[in-house]
Amino acid sequence: MGEDPDREGLHETPARVARAYAELTQGLRQEPEEVLTTTFDLGHDEMVLVRDIELWSMCEHHLVPFTGVAHVGYIPAASGKITGLSKLARLVDVYSKRPQVQERLTTQVADALMDILEARGAIVVIEAEHLCMTMRGVRKAGARTITSAVRGIMHNAATRSEAMALIRGGTR
Ligand SMILES: Nc1nc2c(ncn2[C@@H]2O[C@H](COP(=O)(O)OP(=O)(O)OP(=O)(O)O)[C@@H](O)[C@H]2O)c(=O)[nH]1
């Protein structure tokens, strides 16, 4: 940077940065199975979708944040095995608190729903702004990147458009 590392204000900075990055990457020390533990057999086997889940992650190229929202939906197993709604947001956190690219983050959340929850279908849509594209580099503030991952019976055209309609506007 060209800064003076002996300047008083910077003395503690390396230790602070180490602690901050340990926190920002705590998802590396968590497994998705740990957050999808609470499951209920409600017999509900139709779509469950939580939209606008706040997301903060960090691009693996520059270690600069990207932030936005995740929309996470799934169609439970025929048995009706479902998880707590907060667990979907926790799942997003496990994978976002790692050095990431948005595409991988999106597919990892969808795959976890299929593998761990044995969902019959899943959809994950993430809309995010990458600070490495806004505060530096190409400097295009406001550009939003949208990624999606669709799994299982969510590929069915009608089911998928129902999910997309819920993501776009809810039922309001
Ligand atoms: N596909 C993808 N690319 C990303 C993501 N986050 C950051 N990037 C891009 O990663 C690329 C890294 O490109 P490089 O050319 O190696 O790095 P750079 O010279 O800093 O590139 P600029 O950002 O264009 O200045 C950039 O184009 C970023 O926009 C992401 O989540 N997904």
Ligand SMILES: [Zn+2]
């Ligand atoms: Zn970046």
